[in-house]
Amino acid sequence: MDLADLKDPEGYKPKPSFMDMRYLNELKLIYEKEGNPVFAWIAYDYARQLINRNYDLAIPDWVFEYLDNAAKGLLKIGPGKGAFGRIAAALGMWTQGRGTALT
Secondary structure (H helix, E strand, O other), X not given: OOHHHOOOOOOOOOOOOHHHHHHHHHHHXXXXXXXXXXXXXXXXXXXXXXXXXXXXXXXXXXXXXXXXXXXXXXXXXXXXXXXXXXXXXXXXXXXXXXXXXXX
């Protein structure tokens, strides 16, 4: 039997590596410490990349919690003056001192 003939069983999905999981955990820790939602977006994107490469992984619950809260906030926003500020606040992207909403 040739090694090229070996195939994964139907539906097999490899587990993410230790380093992948550590990176996602570090993003969570930074998010919790800093409160910067960009880290939730980075974790979402990273997890989606792993899922798209067929890894056995779900989007982390803490990312869904952020997205759920952001969605609730966004759905409360109506038209009018200051909508951009209310959208940024709903997404948790406000500035505190120097920097931008993303830093």
